[in-house]
Amino acid sequence: MIGGFLAVVGIVAAFLGILTPDALVALLDRVAPVLGFVVGLTIVADLSAEAGLFSWLAGVAARFSLGRVWVLWLLVVVLALLCTVFLSLDTTAVLLTPVVVLVARRVGASPLPFALTTVWLANCASLFLPVSNLTNLLAVHALGSPAPLTYAALVLPAAVVCALVPVVAVGIRYRHELAARFPAASVEAAPDRxxxxxxxxxxxxxxxxxxxxxxxxxxxxxxxxxxVVAFAIKRRSALRIGLVPWGTLLFAAGLFLVVAAAQALGLAQLIGSAVGTGTSFGDLLRLSGGAALSANVVNNLPAYLALEPVGGSSVRIIAILIGVNVGCIVTPWASLATLLWHGRLQALDVHVPWGRYALAGLGLVVVMLPLSILLLSLAP
Incomplete structure (x- = not known):
């Protein structure tokens, strides 16, 4: 519903001439590959889950955790990191969340440390590669379209800090729960080899x-x-229209249109006066903090698009990315991945109060942003 409303607002802006045909073509040229990636990867992730790949990986983690919950948790950390870095944060939120909750219940462990680890790493570990987050894919254009490994080198110190802090926080907060033991678990065979x-x-x-x-x-x-071809041959019933993430596409398209219209009306000038223009530690922290605040007020996608024009350099663009990617773990609507994660938890009858979640997220952001920006400002 929100995506549809935003799309209508964007279409009205186009009819009123706020968005010119040239601006619409430029916007389409930029966002179409991003949305195409979302569709393709979502289909890959959903069908891989249908084939039992992610459940098998979680089962292997349980099997090789030696009956210790903390070892199982560390294996989940590795799996969440790999899934986020290479298959995007939304894949981690949608597919890995139910798997780790079910595995935790299977061995008699509390699902909360596993669930929080998943959502925090989905957001905070999404700096490493362009494919890890839609905001990164958008930022590649502003960074001069570097190769993936070149991009990774630019963000590596900050990305490592942002991935480590949530892991340390969960390890300390749930140290007693993670110290438990459980009987050895077996790995279930895939339904179709x-x-x-x-x-x-x-x-x-x-x-x-x-x-x-x-x-x-x-x-x-x-x-x-x-x-799709493999499932059409072996299990056609799994192929359904819902494999395409229509809601996500409409939501993202609506956001892109509305932010483009706002940019045409002078949004960049208004924001630029608030976040400054320098590249010192204080300037970058101010910019990143403004990006984090914007992400939590609206959403990290429009927040990035609104702030990109005031970037002006690679280091400032990365500071914006740190703010919108890492700072979006306070309010539930700041990241689509967080909303998807919460929906999966509700379906599994796991309840995480938003107030407690917001306070914990705020505490993490207060630690991560200054540390990551400090490393960014010290980089050659």
């Missing part, structure tokens, strides 16, 4: 393909096509 193998091969090949420098929508589309 052929589909499982095809899904595993597609996901494994996607990892190098997404960091190869090829436009990311291309390997995502190829992987999706391969899995």
């Amino acid at each position: 052929t589909l499982f193998l095809v899904s595993a091969i597609v996901v494994v090949l996607l990892v190098p393909a997404l960091v190869s420098g090829v436009e990311v929508w291309i390997p995502a589309a190829i992987g999706a096509a391969v899995l």
Whole structure:
């Protein structure tokens, strides 16, 4: 509903001439590959989950955790990191959340440390590669379209800090729960070995393909096509119209249109006066803090698009990314991944009070933003 409303506002802006035809074409040229990547990767992730790949990975983690909850938790940390970095934060929120909750219940452990680890790493570990977050894919244009590994080198120190802080926080807060033990668990076989193998091969090949420098929508589309063909042959019932994330597409398209219209009306000048123009530690922290505040007021996607024109340099663009990616863990609507995560938890009857979640997220942001910006400002 929100996406539809935003899309209507954007269409009205186009009819009124606020968004010119040239501006619309430029916007489409920029966001179409991003949305194409979202569609392709969502189909890959959903069909891989249908084939039992993610459940098998979680089962392997339980099997090799030696009956210790803290070892299982660390394996979940690794799985969440890999999933977020290479398959995007939304994939982690949508697919990994129910898997880790069910595995935690299977071994008699509290699901809360596993659930919080998943959502915090989904957001905070989404700096590493362009494919890790939609905001990163948008920022690649402003950064001069660097190769994925070149981009990773730019953000690496800040990204490492932002991934470590939530892990340390969960480890300290839930140290007693994580110290428990459980009987050895077995790994369940995949329901269809052929589909499982095809899904595993597609996901494994996607990892190098997404960091190869090829436009990311291309390997995502190829992987999706391969899995669609495999499921059409083996399990046609799994192919449904809902595999395409229509709601996400409408929401993102509406946001892009509205922010583009706001930019045409002078939003950049208004924001620029609030976040400054320098590159010192104080200037970058002010910019990143403003980005975090904007993300929590609206959402991290429009917050990035609104702030990008006041970037002006690679270091300032990265500061904006740190703010919108890492700072969006306070309010539930700041990140689409957080809303998707909460929806999965509700379906599993796991309740996380928003007030407690917001306070914990605020505490993490207060620690992560200054540390990551300090490393960014000290980088050569």
